[in-house]
Amino acid sequence: MAEKSLMKGNEALAEAALRAGCKCFFGYPITPQTEIAAYLSKRMPKVGGVFLQAESEVAAINMVYGCAGSGIRCMTSSSSPGISLKSEGISYIAGADLPCVIIDVMRGGPGLGGIQPSQADYYQITKGVGHGDYHIIVLAPSTVQEMADCVTRAFDLADKYRMPAVVLADGLLGQMMEPVAFDDAEIVMSDASNKPWAANGHGNKRKHNIINSLYLQAPELEQTIRDRYQRYAEIEKTETKAVADYCDDADIVVVAYGSTARLAKSAVDEARKQGIKAGAFRPVTLYPFPVNEINAAVKNAKKVLVVEMSMGQMVDDVKLAINCSKPVEFFGRTGGVIPAPAEILAKIKEMGGND
Protein backbone atom coordinates (compact mmCIF):
# COMPACT_ATOMS: atom_id res chain seq x y z
CA MET A 1 0.00 0.00 0.00
CA ALA A 2 1.37 3.40 -0.97
CA GLU A 3 1.74 6.26 1.47
CA LYS A 4 -1.45 7.95 2.54
CA SER A 5 -2.31 11.30 1.00
CA LEU A 6 -5.04 13.77 1.74
CA MET A 7 -7.68 13.82 -0.96
CA LYS A 8 -11.16 15.23 -1.25
CA GLY A 9 -13.85 12.54 -1.25
CA ASN A 10 -14.74 13.47 -4.82
CA GLU A 11 -11.12 13.10 -5.96
CA ALA A 12 -10.58 9.80 -4.14
CA LEU A 13 -13.73 8.41 -5.74
CA ALA A 14 -12.58 9.55 -9.18
CA GLU A 15 -9.14 7.98 -8.77
CA ALA A 16 -10.70 4.72 -7.55
CA ALA A 17 -13.02 4.66 -10.57
CA LEU A 18 -9.99 4.78 -12.88
CA ARG A 19 -8.33 2.01 -10.93
CA ALA A 20 -11.51 -0.06 -11.29
CA GLY A 21 -11.03 0.16 -15.06
CA CYS A 22 -13.63 2.83 -15.74
CA LYS A 23 -12.66 3.75 -19.28
CA CYS A 24 -15.31 6.36 -20.05
CA PHE A 25 -16.74 9.19 -18.00
CA PHE A 26 -19.64 11.34 -19.19
CA GLY A 27 -20.73 14.21 -17.00
CA TYR A 28 -21.92 17.72 -16.56
CA PRO A 29 -20.70 20.05 -13.80
CA ILE A 30 -22.76 20.75 -10.69
CA THR A 31 -21.71 21.65 -7.14
CA PRO A 32 -20.80 19.80 -4.93
CA GLN A 33 -19.53 17.00 -7.20
CA THR A 34 -17.61 18.94 -9.85
CA GLU A 35 -14.20 17.79 -8.54
CA ILE A 36 -14.99 14.30 -9.89
CA ALA A 37 -15.26 15.65 -13.44
CA ALA A 38 -12.35 18.07 -12.96
CA TYR A 39 -10.09 15.29 -11.67
CA LEU A 40 -11.01 12.85 -14.43
CA SER A 41 -10.60 15.50 -17.13
CA LYS A 42 -6.93 15.65 -16.13
CA ARG A 43 -6.34 11.95 -15.46
CA MET A 44 -8.44 10.14 -18.08
CA PRO A 45 -6.44 11.15 -21.17
CA LYS A 46 -3.19 10.06 -19.47
CA VAL A 47 -4.37 6.49 -18.89
CA GLY A 48 -6.09 5.89 -22.20
CA GLY A 49 -9.62 6.71 -21.08
CA VAL A 50 -12.30 9.03 -22.39
CA PHE A 51 -13.48 12.11 -20.51
CA LEU A 52 -16.45 13.80 -22.09
CA GLN A 53 -18.32 16.82 -20.77
CA ALA A 54 -21.76 16.37 -22.28
CA GLU A 55 -24.13 19.18 -23.23
CA SER A 56 -26.50 18.21 -20.40
CA GLU A 57 -27.15 15.61 -17.72
CA VAL A 58 -29.69 13.93 -20.01
CA ALA A 59 -27.06 13.58 -22.74
CA ALA A 60 -24.48 12.26 -20.27
CA ILE A 61 -26.69 9.43 -18.95
CA ASN A 62 -27.63 8.42 -22.51
CA MET A 63 -23.94 8.31 -23.42
CA VAL A 64 -23.50 6.00 -20.43
CA TYR A 65 -26.36 3.86 -21.80
CA GLY A 66 -24.61 3.50 -25.15
CA CYS A 67 -21.17 2.94 -23.67
CA ALA A 68 -22.43 0.37 -21.16
CA GLY A 69 -24.04 -1.49 -24.07
CA SER A 70 -20.60 -1.92 -25.62
CA GLY A 71 -19.44 -3.74 -22.49
CA ILE A 72 -17.02 -1.08 -21.26
CA ARG A 73 -16.98 0.13 -17.67
CA CYS A 74 -18.37 3.66 -17.58
CA MET A 75 -19.64 6.20 -15.12
CA THR A 76 -21.48 9.48 -14.74
CA SER A 77 -21.72 11.71 -11.72
CA SER A 78 -24.00 14.51 -10.62
CA SER A 79 -25.79 16.04 -7.67
CA SER A 80 -29.46 16.01 -6.76
CA PRO A 81 -31.09 18.21 -9.47
CA GLY A 82 -28.84 16.63 -12.10
CA ILE A 83 -29.82 13.13 -10.97
CA SER A 84 -33.49 14.02 -11.47
CA LEU A 85 -32.63 14.86 -15.08
CA LYS A 86 -30.88 11.51 -15.48
CA SER A 87 -33.80 9.52 -14.12
CA GLU A 88 -35.29 8.57 -17.51
CA GLY A 89 -31.93 7.23 -18.70
CA ILE A 90 -31.39 5.24 -15.51
CA SER A 91 -34.73 3.50 -16.00
CA TYR A 92 -33.79 2.62 -19.60
CA ILE A 93 -30.40 1.25 -18.50
CA ALA A 94 -32.06 -0.89 -15.84
CA GLY A 95 -34.64 -2.03 -18.41
CA ALA A 96 -31.84 -3.02 -20.79
CA ASP A 97 -29.93 -4.92 -18.07
CA LEU A 98 -26.72 -2.92 -18.47
CA PRO A 99 -24.03 -2.35 -15.85
CA CYS A 100 -22.88 1.19 -15.09
CA VAL A 101 -21.96 3.34 -12.11
CA ILE A 102 -23.74 6.57 -11.19
CA ILE A 103 -22.48 8.93 -8.50
CA ASP A 104 -24.87 11.19 -6.58
CA VAL A 105 -23.24 13.73 -4.27
CA MET A 106 -26.42 15.03 -2.68
CA ARG A 107 -27.25 18.67 -1.98
CA GLY A 108 -30.30 20.35 -0.52
CA GLY A 109 -33.56 20.27 -2.48
CA PRO A 110 -36.26 20.34 -3.79
CA GLY A 111 -35.78 22.34 -6.96
CA LEU A 112 -32.37 23.92 -7.25
CA GLY A 113 -32.38 23.90 -3.44
CA GLY A 114 -28.91 24.74 -2.17
CA ILE A 115 -25.37 23.47 -2.51
CA GLN A 116 -24.80 22.34 1.08
CA PRO A 117 -24.84 18.65 2.13
CA SER A 118 -28.14 16.78 2.29
CA GLN A 119 -29.59 13.27 2.34
CA ALA A 120 -33.01 14.27 1.06
CA ASP A 121 -32.75 12.06 -2.05
CA TYR A 122 -32.88 8.74 -0.20
CA TYR A 123 -36.38 7.95 -1.47
CA GLN A 124 -35.45 8.94 -5.02
CA ILE A 125 -32.27 6.86 -5.23
CA THR A 126 -33.23 3.76 -3.25
CA LYS A 127 -36.58 3.41 -4.99
CA GLY A 128 -35.00 3.24 -8.44
CA VAL A 129 -35.01 6.93 -9.51
CA GLY A 130 -37.00 6.48 -12.74
CA HIS A 131 -40.23 4.77 -13.82
CA GLY A 132 -40.95 1.05 -13.81
CA ASP A 133 -40.54 -2.07 -11.68
CA TYR A 134 -36.83 -2.22 -10.88
CA HIS A 135 -34.06 -1.71 -8.35
CA ILE A 136 -30.59 -0.25 -8.53
CA ILE A 137 -27.78 -1.07 -6.14
CA VAL A 138 -27.05 1.80 -3.72
CA LEU A 139 -23.86 2.06 -1.64
CA ALA A 140 -23.40 4.74 1.03
CA PRO A 141 -19.82 5.59 2.01
CA SER A 142 -19.05 7.35 5.27
CA THR A 143 -15.36 8.29 4.90
CA VAL A 144 -13.10 9.43 2.08
CA GLN A 145 -11.42 6.01 1.99
CA GLU A 146 -14.89 4.47 1.62
CA MET A 147 -15.70 6.83 -1.24
CA ALA A 148 -12.85 5.05 -3.04
CA ASP A 149 -13.72 1.55 -1.83
CA CYS A 150 -17.44 1.89 -2.63
CA VAL A 151 -16.88 2.87 -6.25
CA THR A 152 -14.75 -0.23 -6.80
CA ARG A 153 -17.45 -2.40 -5.27
CA ALA A 154 -20.12 -0.58 -7.31
CA PHE A 155 -18.38 -1.51 -10.58
CA ASP A 156 -18.01 -5.14 -9.50
CA LEU A 157 -21.64 -5.47 -8.40
CA ALA A 158 -22.93 -3.67 -11.51
CA ASP A 159 -21.06 -6.14 -13.74
CA LYS A 160 -22.00 -9.16 -11.64
CA TYR A 161 -25.73 -8.44 -11.76
CA ARG A 162 -25.87 -6.40 -15.01
CA MET A 163 -27.56 -3.40 -13.47
CA PRO A 164 -26.80 0.21 -12.51
CA ALA A 165 -25.07 0.79 -9.17
CA VAL A 166 -25.08 4.12 -7.37
CA VAL A 167 -22.62 5.56 -4.88
CA LEU A 168 -24.75 7.86 -2.75
CA ALA A 169 -22.66 10.51 -1.01
CA ASP A 170 -23.28 14.11 0.01
CA GLY A 171 -21.51 17.45 -0.14
CA LEU A 172 -19.74 16.87 3.16
CA LEU A 173 -18.06 13.66 1.97
CA GLY A 174 -17.40 15.06 -1.48
CA GLN A 175 -15.67 18.21 -0.25
CA MET A 176 -13.78 17.03 2.83
CA MET A 177 -10.22 15.73 2.75
CA GLU A 178 -9.05 12.70 4.70
CA PRO A 179 -6.10 10.35 4.33
CA VAL A 180 -6.57 7.79 1.59
CA ALA A 181 -4.26 5.15 0.17
CA PHE A 182 -4.22 3.36 -3.17
CA ASP A 183 -2.10 0.35 -4.02
CA ASP A 184 0.60 0.61 -6.65
CA ALA A 185 -1.15 -1.64 -9.18
CA GLU A 186 -1.06 -0.51 -12.79
CA ILE A 187 -4.30 0.92 -14.17
CA VAL A 188 -5.90 -1.48 -16.62
CA MET A 189 -8.85 -0.20 -18.64
CA SER A 190 -11.87 -2.45 -18.95
CA ASP A 191 -12.96 -4.06 -22.21
CA ALA A 192 -15.89 -6.24 -23.27
CA SER A 193 -14.25 -9.59 -22.46
CA ASN A 194 -16.51 -11.76 -20.29
CA LYS A 195 -19.51 -9.78 -21.56
CA PRO A 196 -21.01 -11.99 -24.28
CA TRP A 197 -24.12 -9.80 -24.33
CA ALA A 198 -22.19 -6.67 -25.41
CA ALA A 199 -23.31 -4.96 -28.61
CA ASN A 200 -19.89 -4.28 -30.08
CA GLY A 201 -17.97 -5.13 -33.23
CA HIS A 202 -17.63 -8.90 -33.77
CA GLY A 203 -16.61 -9.27 -37.45
CA ASN A 204 -19.67 -11.41 -38.26
CA LYS A 205 -18.25 -14.22 -36.09
CA ARG A 206 -21.39 -14.52 -34.00
CA LYS A 207 -25.06 -13.56 -34.05
CA HIS A 208 -25.52 -9.89 -33.29
CA ASN A 209 -26.70 -8.82 -29.84
CA ILE A 210 -29.67 -6.52 -29.35
CA ILE A 211 -29.96 -4.15 -26.40
CA ASN A 212 -33.43 -2.81 -25.82
CA SER A 213 -35.96 -2.04 -23.11
CA LEU A 214 -39.11 -2.23 -25.25
CA TYR A 215 -41.38 -5.29 -24.93
CA LEU A 216 -44.80 -4.76 -26.51
CA GLN A 217 -46.12 -8.19 -25.53
CA ALA A 218 -47.26 -7.97 -21.91
CA PRO A 219 -46.42 -11.61 -20.98
CA GLU A 220 -42.92 -11.17 -22.39
CA LEU A 221 -42.35 -7.95 -20.41
CA GLU A 222 -43.72 -9.60 -17.29
CA GLN A 223 -41.26 -12.47 -17.73
CA THR A 224 -38.25 -10.17 -18.13
CA ILE A 225 -39.24 -8.33 -14.96
CA ARG A 226 -39.78 -11.59 -13.06
CA ASP A 227 -36.34 -12.78 -14.17
CA ARG A 228 -34.84 -9.52 -12.98
CA TYR A 229 -36.57 -9.84 -9.61
CA GLN A 230 -34.99 -13.26 -9.15
CA ARG A 231 -31.65 -11.52 -9.43
CA TYR A 232 -32.81 -8.89 -6.94
CA ALA A 233 -33.77 -11.65 -4.52
CA GLU A 234 -30.26 -13.05 -4.81
CA ILE A 235 -28.79 -9.59 -4.21
CA GLU A 236 -31.00 -9.03 -1.16
CA LYS A 237 -29.80 -12.36 0.24
CA THR A 238 -26.07 -12.00 -0.40
CA GLU A 239 -24.93 -8.41 -0.92
CA THR A 240 -26.08 -6.52 2.18
CA LYS A 241 -23.49 -4.75 4.29
CA ALA A 242 -23.70 -2.81 7.54
CA VAL A 243 -21.56 -1.78 10.50
CA ALA A 244 -22.78 -2.14 14.11
CA ASP A 245 -21.00 -0.58 17.09
CA TYR A 246 -21.92 -1.34 20.73
CA CYS A 247 -25.37 -2.60 19.71
CA ASP A 248 -25.33 -5.84 21.76
CA ASP A 249 -26.21 -4.21 25.09
CA ALA A 250 -27.61 -0.92 23.78
CA ASP A 251 -30.93 0.43 25.06
CA ILE A 252 -31.09 2.90 22.19
CA VAL A 253 -29.71 2.04 18.77
CA VAL A 254 -28.99 5.07 16.58
CA VAL A 255 -29.32 4.30 12.86
CA ALA A 256 -27.69 6.60 10.30
CA TYR A 257 -25.91 6.27 6.96
CA GLY A 258 -23.23 8.18 5.07
CA SER A 259 -21.74 11.28 6.64
CA THR A 260 -24.57 11.43 9.19
CA ALA A 261 -23.38 8.08 10.56
CA ARG A 262 -20.11 9.80 11.59
CA LEU A 263 -22.04 12.45 13.51
CA ALA A 264 -24.27 9.80 15.08
CA LYS A 265 -21.21 7.75 16.07
CA SER A 266 -19.70 10.83 17.80
CA ALA A 267 -22.96 11.28 19.73
CA VAL A 268 -23.04 7.58 20.67
CA ASP A 269 -19.40 7.68 21.86
CA GLU A 270 -20.22 10.67 24.05
CA ALA A 271 -23.37 8.96 25.36
CA ARG A 272 -21.31 5.90 26.35
CA LYS A 273 -18.84 8.18 28.18
CA GLN A 274 -21.80 9.53 30.14
CA GLY A 275 -22.96 6.03 31.01
CA ILE A 276 -25.83 5.87 28.52
CA LYS A 277 -26.18 2.54 26.75
CA ALA A 278 -26.36 3.70 23.13
CA GLY A 279 -25.32 1.84 20.01
CA ALA A 280 -24.67 2.88 16.43
CA PHE A 281 -25.90 1.04 13.34
CA ARG A 282 -24.85 2.08 9.85
CA PRO A 283 -26.26 0.58 6.65
CA VAL A 284 -23.51 0.57 3.98
CA THR A 285 -25.84 -0.87 1.34
CA LEU A 286 -29.10 1.09 1.13
CA TYR A 287 -30.41 -1.22 -1.58
CA PRO A 288 -30.24 -4.04 -0.66
CA PHE A 289 -31.23 -2.79 2.81
CA PRO A 290 -29.43 -4.79 5.54
CA VAL A 291 -32.60 -6.27 7.02
CA ASN A 292 -31.06 -9.19 8.91
CA GLU A 293 -28.22 -7.06 10.22
CA ILE A 294 -30.51 -4.36 11.61
CA ASN A 295 -32.78 -6.91 13.26
CA ALA A 296 -29.76 -8.44 14.98
CA ALA A 297 -28.54 -4.98 16.03
CA VAL A 298 -31.82 -3.87 17.65
CA LYS A 299 -32.65 -7.25 19.20
CA ASN A 300 -31.93 -6.10 22.77
CA ALA A 301 -32.76 -2.42 22.28
CA LYS A 302 -35.71 -0.65 23.85
CA LYS A 303 -35.90 2.05 21.20
CA VAL A 304 -34.45 2.98 17.84
CA LEU A 305 -33.45 6.49 16.73
CA VAL A 306 -32.96 7.26 13.04
CA VAL A 307 -30.88 10.34 12.16
CA GLU A 308 -30.78 11.79 8.67
CA MET A 309 -30.01 15.04 6.87
CA SER A 310 -33.63 15.16 5.68
CA MET A 311 -37.11 15.33 7.14
CA GLY A 312 -37.09 11.52 7.51
CA GLN A 313 -36.88 9.06 4.63
CA MET A 314 -34.72 6.04 5.56
CA VAL A 315 -36.71 5.95 8.79
CA ASP A 316 -39.51 4.30 6.77
CA ASP A 317 -37.20 1.48 5.62
CA VAL A 318 -36.00 0.99 9.20
CA LYS A 319 -39.59 0.55 10.41
CA LEU A 320 -40.30 -1.89 7.57
CA ALA A 321 -37.07 -3.81 8.14
CA ILE A 322 -37.78 -4.38 11.84
CA ASN A 323 -41.50 -4.71 11.18
CA CYS A 324 -42.13 -1.97 13.78
CA SER A 325 -41.01 -4.40 16.50
CA LYS A 326 -39.53 -1.47 18.50
CA PRO A 327 -40.55 2.18 18.83
CA VAL A 328 -38.70 4.16 16.13
CA GLU A 329 -38.07 7.88 16.55
CA PHE A 330 -36.50 10.36 14.18
CA PHE A 331 -34.15 13.33 14.35
CA GLY A 332 -33.06 15.27 11.29
CA ARG A 333 -31.81 18.57 9.97
CA THR A 334 -32.42 19.49 6.38
CA GLY A 335 -31.85 22.07 3.65
CA GLY A 336 -28.06 21.79 3.95
CA VAL A 337 -27.84 22.13 7.75
CA ILE A 338 -25.54 19.52 9.29
CA PRO A 339 -26.80 18.06 12.58
CA ALA A 340 -24.39 18.59 15.47
CA PRO A 341 -23.43 15.53 17.54
CA ALA A 342 -24.63 17.48 20.62
CA GLU A 343 -28.14 17.73 19.12
CA ILE A 344 -28.21 13.99 18.48
CA LEU A 345 -27.02 13.32 22.04
CA ALA A 346 -29.79 15.58 23.37
CA LYS A 347 -32.33 13.51 21.41
CA ILE A 348 -30.88 10.27 22.81
CA LYS A 349 -31.32 11.69 26.32
CA GLU A 350 -34.84 12.92 25.54
CA MET A 351 -35.72 9.36 24.50
CA GLY A 352 -34.84 8.16 27.97
CA GLY A 353 -31.21 7.31 27.37
CA ASN A 354 -30.53 8.31 30.97
CA ASP A 355 -32.97 5.81 32.52
Next chain:
Amino acid sequence: MTNEFLLAGFGGQGILFAGKLLAYVGLYAGKEVSWLPSYGPEMRGGTCNCSVTVSDLPIGSPLILNPTQLLVMNTPSFDKFIGAVKPDGMAFIDSTLVEGTSDRTDIKCFYVPATGLANENGLKGMANIILAGKLLKEIGLTDEAVIEKAMKKCIPPKKADKLESNMKALRLGMDYEG
Protein backbone atom coordinates in the same frame (compact mmCIF):
# COMPACT_ATOMS: atom_id res chain seq x y z
CA MET B 1 -5.98 14.46 22.40
CA THR B 2 -7.99 16.29 19.74
CA ASN B 3 -7.17 19.65 18.18
CA GLU B 4 -9.98 21.33 16.32
CA PHE B 5 -8.67 24.18 14.18
CA LEU B 6 -10.98 26.71 12.58
CA LEU B 7 -9.28 28.96 10.03
CA ALA B 8 -11.13 31.95 8.64
CA GLY B 9 -10.51 35.00 6.49
CA PHE B 10 -11.13 36.35 3.00
CA GLY B 11 -10.94 34.18 -0.11
CA GLY B 12 -7.41 34.50 -1.54
CA GLN B 13 -5.59 34.79 1.81
CA GLY B 14 -4.59 31.15 1.74
CA ILE B 15 -6.98 29.95 4.44
CA LEU B 16 -7.56 26.59 2.73
CA PHE B 17 -3.84 26.19 2.04
CA ALA B 18 -2.90 26.87 5.66
CA GLY B 19 -5.56 24.34 6.70
CA LYS B 20 -4.14 21.75 4.35
CA LEU B 21 -0.66 22.35 5.78
CA LEU B 22 -1.93 21.80 9.35
CA ALA B 23 -3.73 18.64 8.23
CA TYR B 24 -0.56 17.24 6.61
CA VAL B 25 1.50 18.09 9.71
CA GLY B 26 -1.06 16.09 11.70
CA LEU B 27 -1.00 13.21 9.20
CA TYR B 28 2.82 13.00 9.21
CA ALA B 29 2.82 13.24 13.01
CA GLY B 30 0.83 9.98 12.95
CA LYS B 31 -2.60 11.39 13.80
CA GLU B 32 -6.08 11.02 12.34
CA VAL B 33 -6.96 14.12 10.32
CA SER B 34 -9.83 15.70 8.42
CA TRP B 35 -10.12 18.95 6.43
CA LEU B 36 -13.40 20.53 5.44
CA PRO B 37 -13.69 23.77 3.45
CA SER B 38 -16.60 26.13 3.26
CA TYR B 39 -17.66 25.74 -0.36
CA GLY B 40 -20.55 28.13 -0.56
CA PRO B 41 -20.85 31.38 -2.50
CA GLU B 42 -18.58 33.02 0.09
CA MET B 43 -15.64 31.39 -1.75
CA ARG B 44 -16.04 33.99 -4.47
CA GLY B 45 -14.53 37.06 -2.84
CA GLY B 46 -16.29 36.94 0.51
CA THR B 47 -15.29 35.25 3.73
CA CYS B 48 -13.89 31.75 3.61
CA ASN B 49 -13.28 29.21 6.34
CA CYS B 50 -11.93 25.75 6.85
CA SER B 51 -12.24 23.14 9.62
CA VAL B 52 -9.23 20.94 10.38
CA THR B 53 -9.33 18.19 13.00
CA VAL B 54 -6.16 16.46 14.22
CA SER B 55 -6.85 13.67 16.69
CA ASP B 56 -5.54 10.47 18.25
CA LEU B 57 -8.98 8.93 17.61
CA PRO B 58 -11.07 8.39 14.46
CA ILE B 59 -12.88 11.63 13.59
CA GLY B 60 -16.65 11.85 13.75
CA SER B 61 -17.87 15.24 12.62
CA PRO B 62 -15.38 17.05 10.37
CA LEU B 63 -17.38 20.27 10.83
CA ILE B 64 -16.05 22.45 13.66
CA LEU B 65 -18.45 24.82 15.38
CA ASN B 66 -16.37 25.35 18.55
CA PRO B 67 -12.65 25.27 17.77
CA THR B 68 -9.89 24.64 20.27
CA GLN B 69 -7.71 26.90 18.11
CA LEU B 70 -8.96 29.73 15.89
CA LEU B 71 -6.77 31.27 13.17
CA VAL B 72 -8.38 34.42 11.88
CA MET B 73 -7.36 36.89 9.20
CA ASN B 74 -10.16 39.44 8.87
CA THR B 75 -12.49 41.44 11.09
CA PRO B 76 -15.82 39.86 10.01
CA SER B 77 -14.46 36.37 10.79
CA PHE B 78 -12.95 37.56 14.09
CA ASP B 79 -16.33 39.01 15.14
CA LYS B 80 -18.15 35.87 14.00
CA PHE B 81 -15.93 33.19 15.55
CA ILE B 82 -14.06 34.60 18.57
CA GLY B 83 -17.02 33.83 20.83
CA ALA B 84 -17.14 30.23 19.59
CA VAL B 85 -13.62 29.27 20.75
CA LYS B 86 -13.74 26.59 23.47
CA PRO B 87 -12.77 27.69 26.99
CA ASP B 88 -8.99 27.23 27.49
CA GLY B 89 -8.65 27.48 23.71
CA MET B 90 -6.42 29.78 21.68
CA ALA B 91 -6.93 32.41 19.00
CA PHE B 92 -4.28 33.46 16.48
CA ILE B 93 -5.20 36.85 15.10
CA ASP B 94 -3.64 38.76 12.21
CA SER B 95 -3.49 42.08 14.03
CA THR B 96 -2.48 43.95 10.88
CA LEU B 97 -5.92 43.22 9.42
CA VAL B 98 -8.21 42.60 12.38
CA GLU B 99 -9.54 45.64 14.17
CA GLY B 100 -10.12 45.32 17.88
CA THR B 101 -9.26 42.78 20.54
CA SER B 102 -11.16 40.17 22.49
CA ASP B 103 -12.19 40.69 26.10
CA ARG B 104 -12.39 36.94 26.72
CA THR B 105 -10.22 35.90 29.68
CA ASP B 106 -10.85 32.15 29.35
CA ILE B 107 -8.86 31.83 26.12
CA LYS B 108 -5.34 32.83 25.07
CA CYS B 109 -5.24 35.40 22.28
CA PHE B 110 -2.08 35.84 20.20
CA TYR B 111 -2.06 39.06 18.21
CA VAL B 112 0.46 38.54 15.43
CA PRO B 113 0.88 41.35 12.85
CA ALA B 114 1.28 38.62 10.26
CA THR B 115 0.48 40.62 7.14
CA GLY B 116 2.86 43.39 8.28
CA LEU B 117 5.61 40.87 9.08
CA ALA B 118 5.13 39.21 5.70
CA ASN B 119 5.43 42.50 3.82
CA GLU B 120 8.51 43.61 5.82
CA ASN B 121 10.30 40.32 5.15
CA GLY B 122 9.63 40.00 1.44
CA LEU B 123 7.03 37.28 2.07
CA LYS B 124 3.98 38.99 0.58
CA GLY B 125 0.94 36.74 0.69
CA MET B 126 2.39 34.42 3.33
CA ALA B 127 0.72 35.88 6.42
CA ASN B 128 -1.34 32.68 6.55
CA ILE B 129 1.85 30.62 6.95
CA ILE B 130 3.28 32.98 9.60
CA LEU B 131 0.11 32.50 11.66
CA ALA B 132 0.18 28.74 11.08
CA GLY B 133 3.79 28.72 12.34
CA LYS B 134 2.80 30.53 15.52
CA LEU B 135 -0.09 28.10 16.01
CA LEU B 136 2.13 25.03 15.55
CA LYS B 137 4.63 26.45 18.05
CA GLU B 138 1.97 27.16 20.69
CA ILE B 139 0.35 23.71 20.45
CA GLY B 140 3.77 22.07 20.57
CA LEU B 141 3.78 20.44 17.14
CA THR B 142 7.22 21.68 16.16
CA ASP B 143 9.10 18.71 14.74
CA GLU B 144 10.85 20.53 11.91
CA ALA B 145 11.30 17.40 9.79
CA VAL B 146 7.56 16.65 9.94
CA ILE B 147 6.63 20.24 9.15
CA GLU B 148 9.03 20.48 6.23
CA LYS B 149 7.72 17.18 4.82
CA ALA B 150 4.17 18.53 5.12
CA MET B 151 5.12 21.80 3.43
CA LYS B 152 6.81 19.94 0.57
CA LYS B 153 3.66 17.87 0.08
CA CYS B 154 1.41 20.96 0.03
CA ILE B 155 3.42 22.94 -2.52
CA PRO B 156 2.77 21.70 -6.06
CA PRO B 157 5.92 20.68 -8.01
CA LYS B 158 5.66 23.60 -10.43
CA LYS B 159 5.81 26.03 -7.49
CA ALA B 160 8.75 24.24 -5.81
CA ASP B 161 10.69 27.52 -5.76
CA LYS B 162 8.21 28.74 -3.11
CA LEU B 163 9.26 26.10 -0.58
CA GLU B 164 12.10 28.14 0.86
CA SER B 165 10.06 31.31 1.35
CA ASN B 166 7.18 29.36 2.90
CA MET B 167 9.55 27.69 5.35
CA LYS B 168 11.00 31.12 6.16
CA ALA B 169 7.47 32.39 6.87
CA LEU B 170 6.77 29.39 9.10
CA ARG B 171 9.94 29.97 11.14
CA LEU B 172 9.11 33.67 11.40
CA GLY B 173 5.76 32.72 12.92
CA MET B 174 7.28 30.15 15.25
CA ASP B 175 9.86 32.61 16.53
CA TYR B 176 7.43 35.49 16.98
CA GLU B 177 7.08 36.44 20.63
CA GLY B 178 3.99 38.29 21.71
